[in-house]
Amino acid sequence: MAELTYREAVARGIAQEMRRDPRLVMLGEDVAAAGGVFKTTVGLIDEFGPDRVRDTPISEQAILGAAMGAAMTGIPVIAEIMFSDFLAVCWDIVANEMAKSRYMTGGQVSVPVVIRTANGGGARFGAQHSQSVENWCMMIPGLKVVAPSTPADVVGLMAASVRDPDPVVFFEHKSLLGTKADVPDEDVVDRLGEAVVRREGTDCTIAALALMVPRALEAADRLAEEGISAEVIDVRSLVPLDTRTLLASVEKTGRFITVEENPRLCGWGAELASIVADEAFWNLDGPVVRITTPHIPLPAAESLEDMSIPTVDRIHQTVRTALA
Amino acid sequence: MAELTYREAVARGIAQEMRRDPRLVMLGEDVAAAGGVFKTTVGLIDEFGPDRVRDTPISEQAILGAAMGAAMTGIPVIAEIMFSDFLAVCWDIVANEMAKSRYMTGGQVSVPVVIRTANGGGARFGAQHSQSVENWCMMIPGLKVVAPSTPADVVGLMAASVRDPDPVVFFEHKSLLGTKADVPDEDVVDRLGEAVVRREGTDCTIAALALMVPRALEAADRLAEEGISAEVIDVRSLVPLDTRTLLASVEKTGRFITVEENPRLCGWGAELASIVADEAFWNLDGPVVRITTPHIPLPAAESLEDMSIPTVDRIHQTVRTALA
Amino acid sequence: MEAPQAYDYSQRPARLPDPVDDANRDLDIPLETRVEMYEMQLLLRQFEKRAYDLFMQNLVKGTSHLSLGMEAIATGFGAALRPDDYTFATYRGHAHTLARGAPPGPVMAELLGRENGILQGKGGSMHLTSVEHGMMGSYAIIGAHLCIANGAAWSAQMRGTDQVAVSFFGDGTTNIGAFHEALNFAVVWNLPVVFVCENNLYMEYTPIDVVSAVPNPAADRGPAYGLEGIVIDGNDPDAVFTAARAAIERARRGGGPSLIEAVTYRHGGHSRADPGKYRPEAEVEAWLERDPIPMYHQRLLGLGVGEGDLASIQQSVAGEVEAATEFAKSGDFPDEASLLTDVWADGGSAWRN
């Protein structure tokens, strides 16, 4: 057991899988010699060499096209899209090609690609480098979507994503890169589609993802001081979605709150809320509540950004009000 | 009052606005000399000339970039993206540039662009030419999103979209192009952000959009025969969203059902359902229910496509079961 | 009568075919290969004519994009490829699929939306794929597949298999961003990939020169990637085969990518709904004169192949197309059982537990 940063866990997870599968390769802008602009791929080129860890031009369509073509023909690939906002410049390959090819070809084509990408706000990078776009991917049939909140999950879910024969979009949260926690020394392999109850509670269920998980947990601590027992679920995997864990929790608590970094409209919280409001309707003791970033482009100034993304305070207050 | 097809209404709406505003221009692939691959822009080049109605290369980023740059500098633009699936090849310009520029620049930049695009299934075109992607746009702060279901709405909402100083994505449904209805002879100007109750009812509220509107209405007819009184709301405009009309209806009926052509996850129905399950929770007499295309890429074969997109039958049965 | 509008493309000067390059007659191509190419062209022609008829009978649904008049390109490349090489095509991919040896019956059945279709009816005309024949897919959104072909070439490079990937695309496609990214990437990584532009002079309804900055939209861009700009007669299977063989061998030897522009013409409209009226009449006529099949028929006669041999090939092809039609019509419409399969590798489509 060693303490690793979330950032280090990324390279650790990739290295674990590249050791296991000699076919596995990685490509992206500045990922090789420089170890990535977020330093999440440091050391990989040294261990695996420049043929397996490759720098590319600024050509996101070419990057993901190469990943897809290689994957279709027997080479599993990890591709980095530096910031998740840039999925927009290669969205056709993600949403129209990778996601649909197996189905469209009657199962002839497999696309074992992991698209890793830095997601989320908090770094004062402004509206084009701070988006949370898990929902962009969740809405596309044929994509799996993962967003770890801890270093151990980074490694374990990376392994699960790489071993998955379908395209997985793997969201690394920029504001979690510096966080630290223990990661087992031996290989860590997790499973997609399993949420984790990070804190048990009886009064309400809070579903959160990535950076919102530690914030929800801290809010739950404060709520506990006030006598409100919140259960916090780290959703981890949006597709496949662990509806069982979510619904079981709501059955117990009777209230459901989502905490999303997405701007309000059509965030993943809406999907979860609609499932709960349909399938657990008779368990609900009060409205489902969504806590989100307002429906605005993310502002750059520190003061404004801090007002946008859900804070511990906002989660705390909103839940308290909802349960009052 | 003359009967027009939905297809003819598109050209009619554009012509109405081009006559009114001599600055207004239109561009897109095959829109000018050929009148569009869906024949929705027939005659415009004859009336307005090749400087105002222009054919472009197959360069969706260049098309929307040109639209945006012109709009920023005083020329309102209608740009066609032939199939809405192709928004994926220019998504960066739509989601990261057009949508965010006003906010990012502290209000300095205006982007009066209407992106018209053929949306939806039913033509057996397969997974890459049949998507319903209103939700792609709804989730991006800074975009307005409109999807008319009748010829008169095509004209009126086109006028409203063109006159709106913000970027509007205007979804023309492929399977409605041939439908006919009366359109007033004089200028028709509608308003964004107003839903229309197409049929009044007391037992449940069905929210539908575009092709789903006539289907929901037909299902409501059948339900009426069985003594179920369904109110059918044509949402028309996803952003801005007429939550007042929706919530008022649910207050009356106590049940809420959405009918979406989107694949299941993160469709606009999820957003509406989550609003209702939050704000109208105490009015609800039963679960909110979403009727959607399954979460699959759309299949090409007629038999399969017909099983995918919500049918009158499925709407009818689902509502009946939900209200039983 | 009104004066023709400047924007009426059918009133523009015709772009006539270049004079035939007779040098090809002497090329070092085995007669056997030439006869095979004759047969393949006939198959493509008859197959697509039949597909058109079936569309007129309302048996083919959706859309379809025929290669009538353009058969020499798929044929020439088909003949030059090794069975384990990769083909990536567009929505106009019937010819390329058949030219890799995919069986006509399941291909036709796919157009008819049947469960015995090569994609079980899920993909339709625009997505024909037959991985077992190296036909890695037909891609219906312009541009992406040039990038994807790079990936297959990269994979071959890594696996050390000497396989080559060939990507076909239209003239209109040269103006989209993915074209540029794919070409640069392929050259920088020295990938075994051949980019083949089927320049049929039109995108959908717009002449390519109206929307392109250079006269040869593919070849004139070659130097931007350090590549030679190769233009060939796309209506001559021998010219195509010769260029294909050279480019494929170069790629196989590690010589990197090539870019070939094959100039051709489609006899019909862009897709099933299009009568193609935006084209000058004289142009259509001149290109019909230059139909690759009668031209090749004459060439084979000149090379000593007997009229009777060619006639019997025609007959056998006709039989093949007939059988494919029957096979297709005999298929059931896919039912609910297959609707929710094959989104994921586990065979299903579950997004939740």
Add this chain to the structure above:
Amino acid sequence: MEAPQAYDYSQRPARLPDPVDDANRDLDIPLETRVEMYEMQLLLRQFEKRAYDLFMQNLVKGTSHLSLGMEAIATGFGAALRPDDYTFATYRGHAHTLARGAPPGPVMAELLGRENGILQGKGGSMHLTSVEHGMMGSYAIIGAHLCIANGAAWSAQMRGTDQVAVSFFGDGTTNIGAFHEALNFAVVWNLPVVFVCENNLYMEYTPIDVVSAVPNPAADRGPAYGLEGIVIDGNDPDAVFTAARAAIERARRGGGPSLIEAVTYRHGGHSRADPGKYRPEAEVEAWLERDPIPMYHQRLLGLGVGEGDLASIQQSVAGEVEAATEFAKSGDFPDEASLLTDVWADGGSAWRN
């Protein structure tokens, strides 16, 4: 000591500046313009050095991309543009914004995230915009703004105003699809737009030649759009001004787009966090030697401008930067009142009624 790895870019041969082209000294540029360009370069230099200091003091948040060493390009173009012309820049846009005359105080305040910032703190360093100065925005995702610049040029063409749009971008940007689409489109529509590649030899941390198929990533692509491939010394404001003036005038006269590659070098890293260690030391040294500002200082002395005059310019610039800093620091942090404004033209952000 280990042998350097082949992939350690800092061990590659240095790419030294080309020899100076002395022809520029005799160019027909008014001395007044030259003195203005001297002053502008100093302003850009001092401003960005200050921004760097403020970053080290943790007053500038987020990221920032400096043009230290690259000032001659923004300067030369700034001097050649008419006030109503349009500039489109990248995230590396401080210099271009100031060179259009935007006031340094609000620009600095924006970097500090203050409400007196030129974007009220909403955009930050990467999105500097000043529409009233023709600075139509800084775009932080590679490629898009080349297409958007076309639109401004098209609009000028339609309005008949003779305005010209200039789009600046880096060497790395030449490999993205939007570059290609923008260039082709601009030529086909004969738009009054000038595309300016600031080739500083690196994308972020990767040398441009490692990822490009041609040695001059912009100029070598010109012919693919029927454009001349123009390469200039990007460290010489006179060379830049001369090329800018010619291209802008050509565009103004209806002569269509130009593509200019200005070769230069950044003194520091890609962005604030980057020490730039992937570059050969000899290369950095050689380019520091070729710093445009001392070079231009010498040139002006040679042209008869007095050392005292230059010194007093330096002083006034220092005062300007000082004042800008004070202005910026004096600003409040934007508060809740502005968070939800200006998503829509009505000033608000309501998505529902």
